[in-house]
Amino acid sequence: MATPLKRVRGLGSARSGTETFWRQRVTAVANVPLVIFLILAIVSHIGADYGTIRGFIAQPLVALAFLALIISAAIHMRIGLKEIIEDYVHDEGAKVLAILLATFFAAGVGLASVVAILKISFGS
């Protein structure tokens, strides 16, 4: 039986094949060490004063880890929220609106966090 590969490759109803599936896995793998970093970073600074926590995040490697976490988590979150919406919201208009809002939410909290890290790193 010949596999209709040309119809499978890069297609499917979303015309993007397994790209979203794979992106969710790549960000999932990245999130594991980054979330462990986040938990350790927060737990080791409980009760720290403002200058200490700001100085900690301003360190280049720490800022790098935070930025990586934020970007990876925002992408992962956007795919996950979209998947939940597609499963439960069946009205086409409401579904498109909900996915749009989920995308704006992921981009919003992600970008706000990135700007905060950059300001802590470079700003006054």
Place this chain on the structure above:
Amino acid sequence: MGNSKLAADRPLSPHLQIYRPMLTMLMSIAHRITGFGNAVGFLLLAWWLVAIAAGPEQYAVVSSFFASIAGRALLFLFSWSLIHHMLGGIRHLIWDTGHGLDKVSIEIFAWTTIIGSTALTILVWLVGYALRGGS
């Protein structure tokens, strides 16, 4: 899928309420709920980072909220949700390789996720309180 014209008068496959709840099924639901919970937690993380960037006054507001009973409860749930989703996610990554899909393994994975996430969350908080020195 979203086409209501096609859905009319067609037999529907049995959904969740038809089945007796099973552990693996509850863990699948829990993975979705904790994923959504982590989205709420991301908002808390963003708020915390923005406050640090904004200055000491704004940071004091966030700190006092997180130190309150409600704030601590929210953070506890977030940390549990995060660790639960992480362990559940590792389980999914193992399944993606084609391993651990037999009946015994899926039960072991389910219990590992429940017990592991609860134990690790409590451990994280105990270490946090110990480093803080009591309060």
